[in-house]
Every structure is written in structure tokens, then in C-alpha cells.
Amino acid sequence: MFYSYILKSLKDGKYYYGSTENLDLRLAKHNKGDVRSTKGRRPLVLHYFEMFETRSDAFTREHFYKSIEG
Structure with a gap:
């Protein structure tokens, strides 16, 4: 399974x-500081996620979240 997800920063609320592909591992990496774009915004909590059969579908949904329509 593949996941698209939304994290919320408890530091700044953004x-x-x-x-x-691995939601638990990815969340751990975000909170450990291994992801440059969220390193200064820790701690982060999982706000929402969706499961998909393909990586392409999950990636498409991620881009929808980032769009004006999302």
C-alpha cells in the first residue's frame, strides 16, 4: 500500500x-529531523492520511492537497 498524508506541526500549526510507502517510518523520520523541510517545525503529528494501491495514485493525491482545489 501507498499513502498520501498530512502532518500538522505542533510548533507553528502549519x-x-x-x-x-511506509507511513510509520516516514513520520518517525520527520520527527527525528531527517526531512529538511520539516526539521525546524517539529514535533509533527499525523493529521490525515489516505491509502492507495499505487505510488502514482498517492503522489497524485499529494499534489491535489497542495493545489488550490485541495
Whole structure:
């Protein structure tokens, strides 16, 4: 399974949008500081996620979140 997800920063209240194959590992990497774009916004909590059969579908949904329509 593949996931598209939204994280919320408990530091500044802003959201981060992404996609991954392993949601638990990805969240851990965000909170460890291994992801440059969220390193200064830790801690982060999982706000929302969706599961998809393909990486392409998850990536498409991530881009929808980032769009004006999303």
C-alpha cells in the first residue's frame, strides 16, 4: 500500500503534505529531523492520511492537497 498524508506541526500549526510507502517510518523520520523541510517545525503529528494501491495514485493525491482545489 501507498499513502498520501498530512502532518500538522505542533510548533507553528502549519501543515505538511507528502506521500510514502511506509507511513510509520516516514513520520518517525520527520520527527527525528531527517526531512529538511520539516526539521525546524517539529514535533509533527499525523493529521490525515489516505491509502492507495499505487505510488502514482498517492503522489497524485499529494499534489491535489497542495493545489488550490485541495
